[in-house]
Amino acid sequence: MTYTIAFFGTKPYDEVSFDKVNKKFGFEIKYFKGHLNKNNVMLTQGADAVCIFVNDIADAEVLKVMADNGVRLLALRCAGYNNVDLSAAQANRITVVRVPAYSPYAVAEYTVALMLSLNRKIPRATWRTRDGNFSLHGLMGFDMHGKTVGIIGTGKIAKILIQILRGFGMNILAYDLYPDYNFAREHQVVYTTLDELYHNSDIISLHCPLTDTTKYLINDYSISKMKDGVMLINTGRGQLIHTNALIEGLKNKKIGYAGLDVYEEESEYFYEDKSDKIIDDDTLARLLSFPNVIVTSHQAFFTHEAMRNIATTTLENIKSYTEGKNLINEVKPK
């Protein structure tokens, strides 16, 4: 019998990459555009597995209905799993797998793109020249060389980022719950406390997962410890930053630049074309009004290579489950 997977939160580009890779696997895939939530979880009826992305919600209520519908596997086609209640999944006998790494290069390179775009004001310069304005007023940037970057979370993505930034001749301060001292020695990274990192960094970039400990890591208090005019980059998860505290920091000029690929309330907006609608979210609207802020729609992962790897690992995870093999990418409650 064909093994059926219900995909949620899908876009046309997901269908293209999964359909191509699925030729090798032969699963029956049902694509649903909506994000998985308690209102559409009934669509999991008849599915053996469910596949979700970053803005789908698999909380206790959703997982219970999935389990009642006979779903035994939840396959995340992303690395982060903060949107899944892992204890509830276990209680409902649903196995959870993810794609721990698909292209750390995609996210690391995008992080640098945000830094350079903010620093050298490339979006602003582009709008200007398109409008026939070739003046340089307000476009002055700074040399990256010799500046200090503070990296919070030094996992797969941050390690690639650090190597790129070392290429610019930047000094690297880092904080991680589990420091990698061998990597630090090899790449001249200095592990330090969060306070020291806030105090000494010209640019701060977030690469830790969203957990109970890291939720709102960047808040009024941590911002108050940062250098005046600091650049803050978030390609991690939206809730690492308390957005109203960030807005206050931007208003009082403590924060000089913010590059945000993620936003704490992103699920309403990101990945959707809302260009003919008024933005109801006043916090997002305020963020978009700053000339020194770049907001992008959770796109750091979005490269050809990453999409191919996501599809391949997701379907391999599902195949391993169906064959009763050891699940190397299983996620369990701590």
Ligand SMILES: NC(=O)c1ccc[n+]([C@@H]2O[C@H](COP(=O)([O-])OP(=O)(O)OC[C@H]3O[C@@H](n4cnc5c(N)ncnc54)[C@H](O)[C@@H]3O)[C@@H](O)[C@H]2O)c1
């Ligand atoms: N914007 C995007 O498109 C995109 C794509 C992929 C991943 N991400 C985000 O990037 C994050 C990092 O990805 P990765 O592949 O490098 O993950 P990883 O698991 O390789 O690295 C995470 C690092 O964070 C550290 N860490 C955990 N808790 C911490 C804490 N409280 N304080 C400091 N460090 C802590 C871990 O020890 C680890 O070294 C993911 O969790 C995900 O949220 C975003």
